[in-house]
Amino acid sequence: MTMKKFLEVKEADTLATLRSFLKGLLEKEIIEALLVPLEAPSGDTVMPALVKEPARLEKANPLAPVMPVNAARLVSSLTIGKPREKIGALLRSCEIRALIELVKLQQAHLENLMIIGIDCLGTYEVTDYAKLISEDRSPTMELVREAKEGALFPHEGYQFRSACRICEYPMPQDAALTIGLLGVDGEKILIEAQEELAGRLELTEGEATGREEVIRKLVGARIEERDRIFAQFRERVVDMPSLLAQFSTCIRCHNCTVACPICYCKECLFRTSTFEHESDRYLRWAQRKGAIQMPTDTLLFQLTRLNHMVTSCVGCGMCESACPSDIPLTTIFRAVGQEVQAMFDYLPGRSLEDELPLATFKEDELTELGER
């Protein structure tokens, strides 16, 4: 049975309280290693690290509103070879959902893994987060204060990443241990865990009565924004020229592929020599079309990636953050994904039980296709 308990925030320092809680997980040998964001030596960003020594958690910062990488990819690296020690991974919702997809794609394992989910209060682009720090502001603590009401506002003059602005999943799911901040009084941190685990964690009793309502309102506002963005996209993309316009600045650097937690081919066709054509071929091609955009094969790359990926896209937006050309990839993947996923009543990351749409079929579906 899942227990809802609380961690008392000591000396009004939520971060320090969380750090010592995480330390406790290692010291009590509930887990033997922890994947968690640590503050980088530069102080202006966090990066995930695999921590064995509890003292190193002095620098842990799972609350920092920045996400240089979707950690599901890292969990894949850590678990694909089936670890012999119990690893804890502190993840936000989009990372957990991406991990579920990776497990189904047989690129990650859940054995010997303890998922520790945490409420996500939104993330800034890496450069914006660094700038906020350099301006001596406290992007983390400001959001933590706002978490009780669920009214999460970015710093004036800044925006959250576009994916976060339309994210319907501020709270984690499928975690063995959930760390809740939304709708929780700032003197406490909500901890949800199975009875046996909760019993080992020195927690106090209490109730978070407003949490569901706070999350419902936050998600409602995000859905409204999402639908507005999707409607704009659908009005904008209606014909060939508008299709080309979406991707006109793509330089096929493949950053989106690298940043995507799901993009599942171990050897990507687009990162082989297949698209290094002979000189004559480029010239014939240009002759035929009158002109060809260089570098070539950008539309082919983008449309193929959409086809391969979109059923499993969890909307973390790392592709867009990684894009040097400001292509609105989050909107494209999420808007297109919404319709495609609906065709198969599939929600990426929802459940291990739902089969990947491209890996299964029903005999009696889509029967009009293929018939004359």
Place this chain on the structure above:
Amino acid sequence: MNEDFEPKIVAFLCNWCAYTGADLAGTSRIQYPPNVRIIRMMCSGAVDPVYVIKPLLDGADGVLIGGCHPGDCHYQEGNYKARRRVAILKNILHQMGFDEGRVWLRWISASEGQVFAETVTEMVETLKEKGPNPLRELWGT
């Protein structure tokens, strides 16, 4: 309709059914328009979307995918998976502003030479109505 316009069709045909069906159309001397360029595949389920998108971006006016009738796949279920993949591809093309009606999936068995010929004839007529693929003139690839 532009009568002078001759559409170009790239066809990916399954070795075990539609390809043999096309062969039968030929050996039976069934007339069909010469607008189709055939690529033999081992299964319609082996047609990755990238193969379909590539000719469309290069200006092909249509792409035909020919597979075995449901239940008849040489590999048990390749055609069912092809059907999902084509459904997704057509949906994405539509959402991205491309006329998905240029992509056809048809079940054609090895004995259906006549069906193959009729399918190509029908597709050529449809594409003549639609006119040339606008991507023929656009610089994107």
